[in-house]
Amino acid sequence: MDLSDRKRKILQAVIDEYIGTAEPVGSRAISKRDNLNLSSATIRNEMADLEDMGYLIQPHTSAGRIPSDEGYRFYVNSLMERYQVGMEAIIELQKAFQMRITRLDQIIKYAGSIASSLTDYATIITAPQRGESMLRKVDLVPISNEKTTVVVVTETVRSHVINMALSDDECNILATALNKYLKGLTSKDVTIDKMREVSDRIKERTKLDEEVLARVLKFVFETITDDDTEIYVSNMQSILKYPEYRDVNKAGKMFSFLENKDNLRRLIMSDNGEGIHAKIGSENEDEILKDCSLVTVDYSLGDNRGGKISVIGPKRMNYSKVFASLDTISGEIDKILRYYTNNG
Amino acid sequence: MDLSDRKRKILQAVIDEYIGTAEPVGSRAISKRDNLNLSSATIRNEMADLEDMGYLIQPHTSAGRIPSDEGYRFYVNSLMERYQVGMEAIIELQKAFQMRITRLDQIIKYAGSIASSLTDYATIITAPQRGESMLRKVDLVPISNEKTTVVVVTETVRSHVINMALSDDECNILATALNKYLKGLTSKDVTIDKMREVSDRIKERTKLDEEVLARVLKFVFETITDDDTEIYVSNMQSILKYPEYRDVNKAGKMFSFLENKDNLRRLIMSDNGEGIHAKIGSENEDEILKDCSLVTVDYSLGDNRGGKISVIGPKRMNYSKVFASLDTISGEIDKILRYYTNNG
DNA sequence: TGTTAGCACTCAACACCCTTGAGTGCTAAC
DNA sequence: GTTAGCACTCAAGGGTGTTGAGTGCTAACA
Numbered sequence: 001m002d003l004s005d006r007k008r009k010i011l012q013a014v015i016d017e018y019i020g021t022a023e024p025v026g027s028r029a030i031s032k033r034d035n036l037n038l039s040s041a042t043i044r045n046e047m048a049d050l051e052d053m054g055y056l057i058q059p060h061t062s063a064g065r066i067p068s069d070e071g072y073r074f075y076v077n078s079l080m081e082r083y084q085v086g087m088e089a090i091i092e093l094q095k096a097f098q099m100r101i102t103r104l105d106q107i108i109k110y111a112g113s114i115a116s117s118l119t120d121y122a123t124i125i126t127a128p129q130r131g132e133s134m135l136r137k138v139d140l141v142p143i144s145n146e147k148t149t150v151v152v153v154t155e156t157v158r159s160h161v162i163n164m165a166l167s168d169d170e171c172n173i174l175a176t177a178l179n180k181y182l183k184g185l186t187s188k189d190v191t192i193d194k195m196r197e198v199s200d201r202i203k204e205r206t207k208l209d210e211e212v213l214a215r216v217l218k219f220v221f222e223t224i225t226d227d228d229t230e231i232y233v234s235n236m237q238s239i240l241k242y243p244e245y246r247d248v249n250k251a252g253k254m255f256s257f258l259e260n261k262d263n264l265r266r267l268i269m270s271d272n273g274e275g276i277h278a279k280i281g282s283e284n285e286d287e288i289l290k291d292c293s294l295v296t297v298d299y300s301l302g303d304n305r306g307g308k309i310s311v312i313g314p315k316r317m318n319y320s321k322v323f324a325s326l327d328t329i330s331g332e333i334d335k336i337l338r339y340y341t342n343n344g
Numbered sequence: 345m346d347l348s349d350r351k352r353k354i355l356q357a358v359i360d361e362y363i364g365t366a367e368p369v370g371s372r373a374i375s376k377r378d379n380l381n382l383s384s385a386t387i388r389n390e391m392a393d394l395e396d397m398g399y400l401i402q403p404h405t406s407a408g409r410i411p412s413d414e415g416y417r418f419y420v421n422s423l424m425e426r427y428q429v430g431m432e433a434i435i436e437l438q439k440a441f442q443m444r445i446t447r448l449d450q451i452i453k454y455a456g457s458i459a460s461s462l463t464d465y466a467t468i469i470t471a472p473q474r475g476e477s478m479l480r481k482v483d484l485v486p487i488s489n490e491k492t493t494v495v496v497v498t499e500t501v502r503s504h505v506i507n508m509a510l511s512d513d514e515c516n517i518l519a520t521a522l523n524k525y526l527k528g529l530t531s532k533d534v535t536i537d538k539m540r541e542v543s544d545r546i547k548e549r550t551k552l553d554e555e556v557l558a559r560v561l562k563f564v565f566e567t568i569t570d571d572d573t574e575i576y577v578s579n580m581q582s583i584l585k586y587p588e589y590r591d592v593n594k595a596g597k598m599f600s601f602l603e604n605k606d607n608l609r610r611l612i613m614s615d616n617g618e619g620i621h622a623k624i625g626s627e628n629e630d631e632i633l634k635d636c637s638l639v640t641v642d643y644s645l646g647d648n649r650g651g652k653i654s655v656i657g658p659k660r661m662n663y664s665k666v667f668a669s670l671d672t673i674s675g676e677i678d679k680i681l682r683y684y685t686n687n688g
Numbered sequence: 689t690g691t692t693a694g695c696a697c698t699c700a701a702c703a704c705c706c707t708t709g710a711g712t713g714c715t716a717a718c
Numbered sequence: 719g720t721t722a723g724c725a726c727t728c729a730a731g732g733g734t735g736t737t738g739a740g741t742g743c744t745a746a747c748a
Binding site for chain 1: 487499502595599600
């Protein structure tokens with residue numbers, strides 16, 4: 001369905017206005033804007049048409065009008081003017097990233113907090129997911145005369161403290177045996193049979209206490225197969241700033257939803273859009289999000305790993321600014337993480 | 345100042361009532377409770393006395409009375425009846441802990457979420473702080489033909505990916521050199537001179553690229569000296585359940601405060617009470633906490649490490665239940681972590 | 689002397705009503 | 719096709735009166 005140029009302008013004006021005020025927009029408010037020289041009566045007629053077409057909604061007679069989900073969708077697809085993130089902000093961002101370059105998870109968390117401070121909405125961010133996980137090395141380090149740390153290196157590094165009175169030599173022997181049989185193992189290779197076979201071979205080779213060996217192996221196999229991704233939320237409390245969540249009950253439900261990582265994981269995983277994209281209101285599956293929009297972007301590290309950043313806010317969010325901010329941030333993350341994983 | 349037995353009972357009744365209802369408590373409500381057989385007029389006289397003594401406050405004439413900070417303090421010190429955590433809850437808790445025994449930080453996070461679900465208040469929890477950090481081992485693991493992971497084992501394990509095209513052999517040589525000069529190093533030993541000395545020695549011994557060596561050493565030294573403790577908050581949104589935070593602005597400020605880890609760290613670090621203890625209302629330094637109480641308990645691992653759990657809620661919190669819950673949880677953490685670090 | 693009953697007074701909360709103003713739809717004039 | 723005018727609607731805001739919980743004080747009672 002095609003809209004006349006005038007209708008497009010009016011729809012855009014209504015949505016821009018509503019994004020700013022969160023109040024139903026009346027015809028007079030639009031006619032007073034300087035870019036359209038039309039009387040309020042004319043605007044009224046056009047707005048009535050837009051309502052018939054499904055782009056606007058009148059909450060009750062004699063109130064102004066607010067955008068429908070379809071209205072927002074049309075706005076995001078066709079009307080929205082691209083916002084430009086200021087150069088100062090970008091430089092600020094680059095500096096901030098560079099200062100935090102020590103730990104990957106910190107960069108990710110920090111990116112989330114930047115996204116939320118640029119947009120002033122809550123942000124959900126996932127740490128880079130591993131692609132296939134391959135075992136590089138197992139190491140055993142005596143910590144005291146009672147304890148030993150097991151270190152497993154795949155794409156990431158995990159460790160576990162167990163109770164064993166092992167000498168340096170014993171650690172070396174066991175580590176050597178473990179590496180001999182396990183190096184190069186991927187999550188696909190881990191089966192019950194494989195676990196039993198490795199266990200038997202090492203047992204006959206090292207003559208170590210059976211239970212200790214079982215515990216070490218359990219941890220190693222768990223580490224290879226486990227791939228839960230970390231997920232962070234920042235700036236949750238921004239929700240309270242928006243009149244949509246003036247009602248404390250509603251806000252509370254939203255908080256509970258966002259505090260539950262399973263919900264977030266499902267939310268972000270089920271997202272299969274590409275590039276920057278928005279899910280507006282009822283386009284979200286969760287009932288609780290029907291008044292919200294979720295704008296999501298992927299970032300990638302080039303090497304088969306990547307994650308997502310989502311900004312979540314009221315449907316009446318500043319899409320233009322959110323799109324621009326996420327675009328910039330994901331670009332900078334790409335840069336910094338490529339640098340980090342290649343030269344860091 | 346000594347209170348008559350009757351005054352104590354009345355004060356206790358007022359506070360118990362107020363904790364439940366959050367409404368100013370009138371004399372009639374107290375006289376109707378079955379444990380005291382006194383008319384409302386008598387109660388009125390006693391309550392007027394308690395107000396003169398500073399234990400109660402009347403928000404305005406002809407309203408009921410609410411406890412003052414001193415009233416709560418007296419209640420916590422002398423009146424409160426000890427709540428008993430149900431055996432089923434304890435067993436539930438033990439089971440839950442046992443299922444999560446794989447990772448220390450997960451246990452800690454989980455303990456926080458249990459504390460908040462038992463008490464229904466927000467919980468702040470710090471991961472075990474390290475005592476003195478001593479370097480046990482450094483390891484280098486090639487990840488691809490461009491990247492190598494550096495693994496540093498102290499009491500904990502940290503890793504870092506850097507860009508180096510090193511073979512297994514080269515990794516071994518460098519690792520051996522690093523271990524030779526660095527093993528046993530504690531945070532006290534790290535000085536600029538020491539760093540330079542180690543760097544020079546390894547340089548002449550291995551003839552490795554200077555920049556690469558510098559990067560590895562920087563990471564190793566950082567890991568030894570760095571001791572920022574992780575800190576988690578759970579169940580923040582419970583704040584919205586309490587009428588004290590019906591006002592969205594107030595709730596928003598509280599959220600911002602609790603989302604800032606620096607605030608939390610300062611809050612928990614500045615706490616120097618022993619055992620389970622409460623900071624009530626104005627006993628807290630932060631202005632924003634003057635309407636809150638903070639109940640804190642330490643847990644320890646026996647081996648010089650430990651952390652804290654704090655429950656934060658309205659002054660009108662169920663102190664009895666919070667004290668009992670924290671007591672139970674810290675006891676269970678002690679047990680499970682001792683088990684974990686000794687036998688895990 | 690301590691306790692109780694009764695009474696007048698205070699004050700926040702609530703319902704109710706009226707007014708106001710923003711906004712609409714419709715119609716007639718331009 | 720656009721504008722001006724008019725009657726209508728409805729939410730929000732500002733009094734006003736009522737209600738009910740609670741108090742302090744006083745007098746009577748055990």
